[in-house]
Amino acid sequence: MTIPVTIRLQQADFDIASEIAALSRGRTDIGAVVSFSGICRRDQAGGEGGDAIAALTLEHYSGMAEAEIARHVEEAVARWPLTGVTVIHRFGRIVPGENIVLVVTASTHREAAFQGAEFLMDYLKTRAPFWKREEGASGSAWVDAHDRDDDAAARWTKS
Amino acid sequence: MTIPVTIRLQQADFDIASEIAALSRGRTDIGAVVSFSGICRRDQAGGEGGDAIAALTLEHYSGMAEAEIARHVEEAVARWPLTGVTVIHRFGRIVPGENIVLVVTASTHREAAFQGAEFLMDYLKTRAPFWKREEGASGSAWVDAHDRDDDAAARWTKS
Amino acid sequence: MKVLYFAWVRERIGKAEEALDPPPTVATVAELIAWLSQRGEEYAHAFEKPKVIRAAIDRMHVKQDTTIAGAREIAFFPPMTGG
Amino acid sequence: MKVLYFAWVRERIGKAEEALDPPPTVATVAELIAWLSQRGEEYAHAFEKPKVIRAAIDRMHVKQDTTIAGAREIAFFPPMTGG
Numbered sequence: 116m117t118i119p120v121t122i123r124l125q126q127a128d129f130d131i132a133s134e135i136a137a138l139s140r141g142r143t144d145i146g147a148v149v150s151f152s153g154i155c156r157r158d159q160a161g162g163e164g165g166d167a168i169a170a171l172t173l174e175h176y177s178g179m180a181e182a183e184i185a186r187h188v189e190e191a192v193a194r195w196p197l198t199g200v201t202v203i204h205r206f207g208r209i210v211p212g213e214n215i216v217l218v219v220t221a222s223t224h225r226e227a228a229f230q231g232a233e234f235l236m237d238y239l240k241t242r243a244p245f246w247k248r249e250e251g252a253s254g255s256a257w258v259d260a261h262d263r264d265d266d267a268a269a270r271w272t273k274s
Numbered sequence: 275m276t277i278p279v280t281i282r283l284q285q286a287d288f289d290i291a292s293e294i295a296a297l298s299r300g301r302t303d304i305g306a307v308v309s310f311s312g313i314c315r316r317d318q319a320g321g322e323g324g325d326a327i328a329a330l331t332l333e334h335y336s337g338m339a340e341a342e343i344a345r346h347v348e349e350a351v352a353r354w355p356l357t358g359v360t361v362i363h364r365f366g367r368i369v370p371g372e373n374i375v376l377v378v379t380a381s382t383h384r385e386a387a388f389q390g391a392e393f394l395m396d397y398l399k400t401r402a403p404f405w406k407r408e409e410g411a412s413g414s415a416w417v418d419a420h421d422r423d424d425d426a427a428a429r430w431t432k433s
Numbered sequence: 434m435k436v437l438y439f440a441w442v443r444e445r446i447g448k449a450e451e452a453l454d455p456p457p458t459v460a461t462v463a464e465l466i467a468w469l470s471q472r473g474e475e476y477a478h479a480f481e482k483p484k485v486i487r488a489a490i491d492r493m494h495v496k497q498d499t500t501i502a503g504a505r506e507i508a509f510f511p512p513m514t515g516g
Numbered sequence: 517m518k519v520l521y522f523a524w525v526r527e528r529i530g531k532a533e534e535a536l537d538p539p540p541t542v543a544t545v546a547e548l549i550a551w552l553s554q555r556g557e558e559y560a561h562a563f564e565k566p567k568v569i570r571a572a573i574d575r576m577h578v579k580q581d582t583t584i585a586g587a588r589e590i591a592f593f594p595p596m597t598g599g
Contacts, residue, residue, distance in 0.1 A: 130291075131291060132289075132291025132294075133291075135290055135291075135309075135311070139311075139313060139371075141371070142371065143315060143316035143370035143371045144315060144316065145315065146312065146315045147310065147311070147313070148309075148311045148313065149309070149391075150290075150294075150307075150308070150309045151306065151384065151387070151388070152298075152306070152307045153305065153384065153599055154304055154305055154306065154307065155302075156302060156303060156304070156305045156382065157302035157303065158303065158382075173598070174522060174523055175598070176572070176591060178575055179572055179575035179576075179591070183575075183577075204598065204599075211302035212300070212301065215599070216598070225310065225312065225395055226426065228310070229310070229391075229395075232308075236384055236599060239599035240597075240599035241595075241596060241599075242577065242596060243596060243598045243599070244522070244572070244591075244593065244596055244598070245596055245597065245598025245599070246522060246593065246596065246597050246598070247597045247598070248523070257523055258597045260594070260595035264599075267385065312516055332515070333439060333440055333443075335439055335489070335492075335508060338489055338492035341492055342492075363515065363516075374516070375515070375516050384599075395516060398515050398516035399514075399515060400512075400513060400516075401494065402513060402515045402516065403439070403489070403510065403513055403515070404513055404514065404515025404516070405510065405513065406514045406515070407440070416440055416511065416514075417514045418514070419513065419514055423516075
């Protein structure tokens with residue numbers, strides 16, 4: 116069965132409501148819709164109490180990012196009974212309070228929708244070819260990868 | 275610290291977008307917002323392949339439901355570093371495709387937002403005083419509780 | 434005390450609430466269920482499988498061995514199916 | 517083959533991509549990194565901690581012991597920080 120899948124990489128902001136509505140409108144087989152939106156925070160990624168950031172700039176590997184996300188959406192659809200998936204990731208300059216990423220999953224049951232969304236977010240944090248650079252008062256710096264994101268992603272590995 | 279908490283039981287539908295926006299608007303300390311919306315399906319709860327339902331009617335114990343949900347939101351806030359929580363549960367007659375329930379959690383980090391939302395949904399499915407009655411072609415019947423919902427809720431019990 | 438019924442418990446008994454004054458020998462929720470079951474066919478039907486019945490005292494879930502002393506409002510209902 | 521650089525690898529090398537033709541003795545991703553490191557200070561700086569560097573061949577993540585034979589596009593970048 117083919118389910119609606121939307122993957123978009125874009126500079127522009129997105130509208131969470133219309134993305135959720137697009138996955139569920141006119142359908143009566145969907146019991147659960149989970150959305151995750153990642154938002155640019157003012158605190159530095161490096162830890163609490165650091166300098167406030169003025170903006171993030173997201174670089175990505177165009178071509179690879181789309182293909183990689185599509186493969187992971189396919190994996191999610193194979194692992195959980197999802198009835199629709201939307202992934203939108205922004206690139207370019209993003210200021211605190213703005214959206215960075217959106218994952219929406221729809222399913223007959225809530226467990227599948229939650230698990231599918233968490234799996235895709237853990238993947239996007241660790242394996243999707245995007246890199247964040249933070250602009251602060253004292254210059255700008257590339258964000259370091261977090262071990263705890265790797266740990267979160269590792270829990271989905273089939274043993 | 276006091277965080278914004280919204281709990282509403284209502285007959286009217288709700289707007290997911292404005293609820294998500296209300297939790298994050300104007301804030302730069304929120305990194306993650308998870309929303310769960312539960313939607314009335316046309317299939318009977320009893321299993322696949324049953325009769326289609328024409329509507330659900332949700333009965334609730336007014337007074338107890340609000341107090342119980344508030345206690346569980348407090349527990350979620352104590353267990354995970356949430357920066358905002360919204361729970362809306364409808365009652366009365368709901369037709370397939372319409373919203374039933376909404377949980378929105380905001381946090382600095384995605385794990386807390388996901389866990390808080392799942393905890394609250396498992397609670398609402400098993401312990402909040404609501405009862406669903408399905409109207410089908412061959413009459414109407416109260417929905418049976420699911421063992422798998424109890425199992426899902428049990429995983430949050432501290433041992 | 435005020436006694437409330439919900440969902441199919443309410444339907445079988447035919448009312449949503451009533452004021453009741455059980456004798457002092459009725460000490461726990463389980464004993465109240467047994468006493469109610471004697472009040473007529475509709476009650477016997479509602480409480481025919483007492484283990485399925487859930488109870489709340491003053492709007493808090495309680496187990497059936499809980500004492501009802503001091504309760505102002507007791508509610509009986511089937512397992513919850515919200516969400 | 518086309519070689520792409522991203523994030524601080526790109527910044528240190530000072531370019532986003534280039535066409536390269538390494539000698540046939542360069543067989544794996546790790547050997548390509550070692551060969552690139554010899555091309556100048558900017559490359560030596562970018563690849564000073566080779567274990568940190570991630571690689572993709574034809575837009576698929578690969579380990580550094582992967583052969584580069586037949587690769588049309590090889591990319592080098594730091595650990596990903598999207599999402």
